[in-house]
Amino acid sequence: MTVVLGLTGSIATGKSTVSLMFDEYDIPVIDADKLAREVVEPGERAYQDIVETFGSDILRVDHKIDRKALGDIVFQNEDKRKKLNAIVHPAVRQRMLQKRDEYVQEECKAVVLDIPLLFESNLAHYVDKILVVSVDEQTQLQRLMNRDQSSQEEAMSRINAQMPVAEKAKRANAVIDNTGSKRETYQQLEAILRQWNII
Ligand SMILES: CC(C)(COP(=O)(O)OP(=O)(O)OC[C@H]1O[C@@H](n2cnc3c(N)ncnc32)[C@H](O)[C@@H]1O)[C@@H](O)C(=O)NCCC(=O)NCCS
Numbered sequence: 001m002t003v004v005l006g007l008t009g010s011i012a013t014g015k016s017t018v019s020l021m022f023d024e025y026d027i028p029v030i031d032a033d034k035l036a037r038e039v040v041e042p043g044e045r046a047y048q049d050i051v052e053t054f055g056s057d058i059l060r061v062d063h064k065i066d067r068k069a070l071g072d073i074v075f076q077n078e079d080k081r082k083k084l085n086a087i088v089h090p091a092v093r094q095r096m097l098q099k100r101d102e103y104v105q106e107e108c109k110a111v112v113l114d115i116p117l118l119f120e121s122n123l124a125h126y127v128d129k130i131l132v133v134s135v136d137e138q139t140q141l142q143r144l145m146n147r148d149q150s151s152q153e154e155a156m157s158r159i160n161a162q163m164p165v166a167e168k169a170k171r172a173n174a175v176i177d178n179t180g181s182k183r184e185t186y187q188q189l190e191a192i193l194r195q196w197n198i199i
């Protein structure tokens with residue numbers, strides 16, 4: 001039986017960093033952020049809906065969606081964010097579950113669903129176990145600003161668009177504290193996967 005692992009955390013707490021570590025164990029990862037980029041490519045249904053809802057000002061000269069411009073809109077305004085979510089999330093969910101089922105059919109030992117909004121979007125029932133990647137708020141803010149070269153204000157508006165990571169940690173089956181080095185994070189992941197008899 002394939003164990004379906006839900007990997008989550010809050011923005012910039014280290015989900016992508018941890019998701020890369022599953023490679024080491026040949027455990028496949030389905031990345032919701034990546035699927036969310038695929039479903040808004042020109043020609044896709046969600047692309048059309050986004051242009052109709054937000055106008056052509058959010059398009060680049062090559063007609064692709066200007067993610068920075070759209071992000072500036074939706075992370076400042078909850079109603080607009082909900083509208084974007086309502087367009088993008090159903091398409092992401094459909095692709096994610098299709099991929100999950102393919103791995104289950106292949107009888108993989110485990111498959112990871114890397115979903116930033118696992119709790120916010122009530123997706124916990126799609127997975128068997130939930131792993132939350134956590135850091136303290138100061139580290140989260142600093143890493144986000146460094147990674148995205150963003151101001152404190154921009155970073156805070158993104159952080160505030162999600163459930164606090166401490167809240168997510170309370171609902172997890174296991175928590176990885178990613179405040180230390182990547183090596184320490186890797187060791188925690190390994191211990192959890194052993195405990196769950198996945199490796
Ligand atoms: C607003 C958009 C265009 C900004 O794109 P950008 O390339 O700047 O960011 P990216 O997609 O890489 O997301 C970075 C992180 O932001 C956070 N985030 C993204 N969307 C949301 C959202 N709707 N609500 C809360 N947090 C979000 C996640 O932690 C994500 O890992 C994009 O995030 C988007 O289309 N979001 C809606 C779809 C979505 O919810 N994706 C997240 C998981 S499915």
Ligand SMILES: Nc1ncnc2c1ncn2[C@@H]1O[C@H](COP(=O)(O)OP(=O)(O)OP(=O)(O)O)[C@@H](O)[C@H]1O
Pocket residue numbers: 009010011012013014015016017018033116143144146147178179180181182185
């Ligand atoms: N243990 C660590 N030590 C130092 N830097 C780290 C560590 N873990 C992650 N980082 C850095 O912090 C930033 C955020 O990490 P990452 O992109 O993995 O977060 P994320 O949770 O996937 O973010 P998002 O929600 O935006 O997808 C990245 O620049 C990453 O290189």
